[in-house]
Amino acid sequence: MKVIVLGAGIIGVTSAYQLARAGHEVTVVDRQPAPALETSFANAGEVSFGYCSPWAAPGIPMKAMKWLFMQHAPLILRPKIDATMLSWMAQMLANCTSRRYAINKSRMLRLADYSRIALAALREETGIAYNERMQGTLQLFRTEAQLDASAKDVKALAADGIPYEVLDPEGCIRVEPALRHVREKIVGGLLTPKDETGDCFKFANALAANAEALGVRFMWNTAINALDVDAGRVRGVTTGTGKLSADAVVVALGSYSPLLVRPLGIRLPVYPVKGYSLTIPITDAARAPESTVMDETYKIAITRLGDRIRVGGMAEISGYTNDLGLTRRRTLEHSVMDLFPGGDTGKATFWSGLRPMTPDGTPVIGATKIAGLFLNTGHGTLGWTMSSGSARVIADIVSGRKPDIDATDLAVARYA
Incomplete structure (x- = not known):
């Protein structure tokens, strides 16, 4: 499939890499001139699978x-x-509340521990270094x-x-x-x-280079204006340089994700x-x-x-x-x-x-009510920690495969 990933922070770059490995034709669109220049640029550097x-x-x-x-x-x-x-x-x-905390904490640990495994595998297959x-x-x-x-x-x-x-x-x-x-x-x-621990900026740039080697196309300095939706299905994205068509779109725009999907009636907290x-x-x-x-x-x-x-x-x-x-x-x-x-x-x-x-601490990963439109966002302080696992999960969901972990309670539908 032709898949567009919106955003080239740590979540967008890892998503693009895993989608390309899954065999998709991937394009990444970002308003910045290079990867990881916003929230992923100088974060705390901790990859805290247990401390989440x-x-x-x-x-x-x-x-x-x-x-x-x-x-x-x-x-x-x-x-x-x-x-x-x-x-x-x-x-x-x-x-x-104690009840909600226990649910949310367990959900976050499940994703973080999976991300630990995914990051180790990614490091083994790419050999990238990032302090x-x-x-x-x-x-x-x-x-x-x-x-x-x-x-x-x-x-x-x-x-x-x-x-x-x-x-x-x-x-x-x-x-x-x-x-x-x-x-x-x-x-x-x-x-x-x-x-x-590690330098998220260095990691994202090294992985973006690996993604390009897999055929991922990066469109830099490109404004993202709106999602193109027709008959309940996403058809592509309208950008500052024109329309891009796609079979699927993954929104990985961090804090700006809700602004893009709100006109479609998707309430993303x-x-x-x-x-x-x-x-x-x-x-x-x-x-x-x-x-x-x-x-x-x-x-x-x-x-x-x-x-x-x-x-x-x-x-x-x-x-x-x-x-x-x-x-x-x-x-x-x-x-x-x-x-x-x-x-x-x-x-x-x-x-x-x-x-x-997000108000419950867990990111939002999965499908939306719009066919072909997916979310991978809302990671809060743990984007670097959860990025590799989140990318695998969203690549599986977009590909129609069952993820290795239970991801049913990660989708935006949990807020309905």
């Missing part, structure tokens, strides 16, 4: 109220008169309350057979030796040893939640992380990427804005320098991106 949880969780509404008054808050709310924002927030609050490391993620707790609250995540990990280890401070130092300098600041941690990152050159390797450390207090990931430290996090609900606030930079600097003062923040690169979040 919905933002909507029991206790979050109360925590959110406290965060709004913190100097270095993990959540920033800039409310505006926006019915879409309010509706999305209401749906997210509705998912902050990858396979040394796990350490969720670091600064208080006993945080350690106690991790019990619900431990339960979910155990139920899904995901390897984990609860650590005391000495165990944390064994995993991340640089923490010995700040031992008094930590009470324990949760290690998910199968997690990885994906909303942009802005995240920030700093990329810092390492000046003292002995005081830098070995893999990824998730600072639970500030919800910030501190990741080793070769000779750099990538610090990423925070969730700012402010709509489709991409400004860079110095207050956010100070929060990132505070977290990393408090734990790993082994980099030169004066030479750091500051960046922000719009994460496409």
